[in-house]
Every structure is written in structure tokens, then in C-alpha cells.
Amino acid sequence: xxxxxxxxxxxxxxxxxxxxxxxxxxxxxxxxxxxxxxxxxxxxxxxxxxxxxxxxxxxxxxxxxxxxxxxxxxxxxxxxxxxxxxxxxxxxxxxxxxxxxxxxxxxxxxxxx
Amino acid sequence: xxxxxxxxxxxxxxxxxxxxxxxxxxxxxxxxxxxxxxxxxxxxxxxxxxxxxxxxxxxxxxxxxxxxxxxxxxxxxxxxxxxxxxxxxxxxxxxxxxxxxxxxxxxxxxxxxx
Numbered sequence: 001x002x003x004x005x006x007x008x009x010x011x012x013x014x015x016x017x018x019x020x021x022x023x024x025x026x027x028x029x030x031x032x033x034x035x036x037x038x039x040x041x042x043x044x045x046x047x048x049x050x051x052x053x054x055x056x057x058x059x060x061x062x063x064x065x066x067x068x069x070x071x072x073x074x075x076x077x078x079x080x081x082x083x084x085x086x087x088x089x090x091x092x093x094x095x096x097x098x099x100x101x102x103x104x105x106x107x108x109x110x111x112x113x
Numbered sequence: 114x115x116x117x118x119x120x121x122x123x124x125x126x127x128x129x130x131x132x133x134x135x136x137x138x139x140x141x142x143x144x145x146x147x148x149x150x151x152x153x154x155x156x157x158x159x160x161x162x163x164x165x166x167x168x169x170x171x172x173x174x175x176x177x178x179x180x181x182x183x184x185x186x187x188x189x190x191x192x193x194x195x196x197x198x199x200x201x202x203x204x205x206x207x208x209x210x211x212x213x214x215x216x217x218x219x220x221x222x223x224x225x226x227x
Contacts, residue, residue, distance in 0.1 A: 034215070043117075043203050043218035044156070089155060100169070101216065103155030 002027040004092050004104035012110045017080055021107045023073040023090030031095040035064050035075045038087045038106070047075070047088075080111045117219035119204050125225045128194060134222045136187040136204030144168075145187040146216065147179060148203040156203055162187060163209060194226045 004025045013019050025033070032051045036044035048057045048064040050073070056065045061078045077084055090104040117138045126132050136145065144163050148156035161169035162181040176198075178190040187204055201223055205216040 036218075041201060041221070041223055043119075043205075043220045045218070046215060049215055100158060100161075105155055106153075108153075 002092070002094060002102045004090055004102050006088075006090050006104040006107050008107060009105070010108040010110070012112055013080055015080060015082055015111050015113050018076065018078050019080060019109065021075045021077075021088050021090075021109070023075070023104055025071050025073070025090070025092045025102070025104075027071075027092040027094050027102050029095040030068065030071075031093040033064075033066055033073050034091045034093070035062070035073075036089045036091060038089055040086075044089055044091075077109075082111050082113060085109060085111045117204055117206055117217050119202075119219035119222050121222060122220070123223045123225075125227060126191065126194065127227055128196070130194075131190070131192045133191065134189040134202055134204075134224075136189075136206075136219055137185055138206040138217070138219075139185055140206065140217065141184075141208075142206035142217070143184060143209045144207045145181060146205040146207075147187070147189055148205065148218075150201040150203055150221070152200075160189075191224075194224075196226050199224055199226045 007022045034049040035047045038044040047062050050057050050066045052068040063076045066073045087106040087108050089106045092102045120135045146161050147159040150156040158171050159173045160179045165181045176193050180188040201221045203221045204219040207216045
């Protein structure tokens with residue numbers, strides 16, 4: 001069964017600190033993995049997208065890594081800001097015709113002043 | 114224009130009402146999607162349109178009726194909803210020929226059924 005698991009479920013950090021969110025998946029065959037940021041009551045916004053041949057990708061203070069062998073990904077946030085408070089969702093796309101996305105349950109991050 | 118827009122932002126409706134949610138994109142994407150998202154849960158796929166034709170219906174109750182009048186517009190017609198249908202409804206679009214098939218999400222419509 002295609003599944004995406006994320007940890008931790010929730011996280012509180014102080015402003016300015018770094019943090020790392022984890023994603024493990026069992027989706028096969030694999031096409032790509034994305035990290036989305038979703039503010040409460042808003043639509044998800046894409047942060048990074050990686051194919052199996054990419055190990056790391058950065059977008060400003062966000063750096064995602066992918067290990068296609070162990071089927072693990074991480075999202076590292078550097079120098080956190082209050083505006084980083086949101087849910088971060090790991091989404092894996094199988095290599096299927098309409099590529100139905102498999103969503104993780106998300107990590108809820110709260111950056112505290 | 115890399116934006117998916119959705120209207121209205123908020124909608125409150127009674128169980129006997131008929132209403133519609135609208136979604137629009139001008140990125141030339143030929144695949145459009147409706148998702149339902151309950152609080153603290155990931156989005157659940159409802160429908161997929163490909164070249165304005167319904168390609169996937171994830172066993173959604175008939176009180177939800179999608180429509181794709183053209184390649185830029187996607188509607189979701191609502192009739193006789195139940196309180197448990199209250200959720201955030203997200204629209205997304207993607208290029209069909211894009212290998213990564215990255216989906217761009219709209220801001221959502223917050224629906225409350227009373």
C-alpha cells in the first residue's frame with residue numbers, strides 16, 4: 001500500500017533556531033517527492049520538488065534531501081521565522097497515468113518568539 | 114500568471130441549499146483537480162479532469178457534481194449537503210505533459226454546512 005509517514009507530528013521551536021522534519025514513504029514506482037507548506041485554512045504552497053536522481057534541493061531557508069534507496073526525505077529549515085509557523089506536508093507522486101498524489105499527514109510547526 | 118484562484122473564500126449553506134464553488138487558472142494546465150480537506154488531515158482527492166473530461170471520480174457522493182466548462186474553469190456544484198461535508202475544498206491544476214506533474218493549489222474555499 002502506498003503510504004507517506006511524517007515525523008514529528010508537531011514541533012515547537014524558538015525563532016531563529018533550525019529544525020528538521022522527516023518523511024518516510026513506501027510509494028512505488030516512485031516519480032517525485034514534494035514538500036508543501038500550508039498555512040491554516042489556506043491551500044498548500046510548493047517548497048521543493050525532487051525526482052529520484054536528486055539528493056538535495058534548496059529554496060531560500062528551506063533545504064530538502066532525498067534518499068531514494070532508503071525512501072526517506074527531510075526538510076531542513078534554517079534560522080526559523082515566525083512566518084514559518086504552518087503545516088509542512090510531504091507528498092509523493094507515483095509513476096501512474098494521472099499521478100494521484102500520496103499525502104503525508106503533515107508536521108505542524110510552531111515558531112515561538 | 115502562476116496562480117489558481119477560487120471563489121468564494123468562505124461559504125455557509127444550509128442542507129437544502131444549492132451552491133457552486135469556482136476555480137480558475139490561466140497557466141494552460143489541462144488537468145484540474147478537486148480535493149476535500151478536513152482539519153488537521155491531508156487533502157483527499159475527489160475528482161480529476163483531463164482535457165475537460167472527467168477522468169477520476171473517487172467514489173464521491175452525487176450531492177457533489179463537478180463541471181469543467183472549459184480548460185481554465187472548474188466548478189463544483191453542491192446540493193443537499195450534510196454537516197459532515199464541512200471542510201476546506203481545494204482546487205489544483207497541473208500540466209499533463211509535465212513529467213513532474215507538479216500540482217498548483219488554489220487558496221481553497223472554507224465550506225460550512227449548517
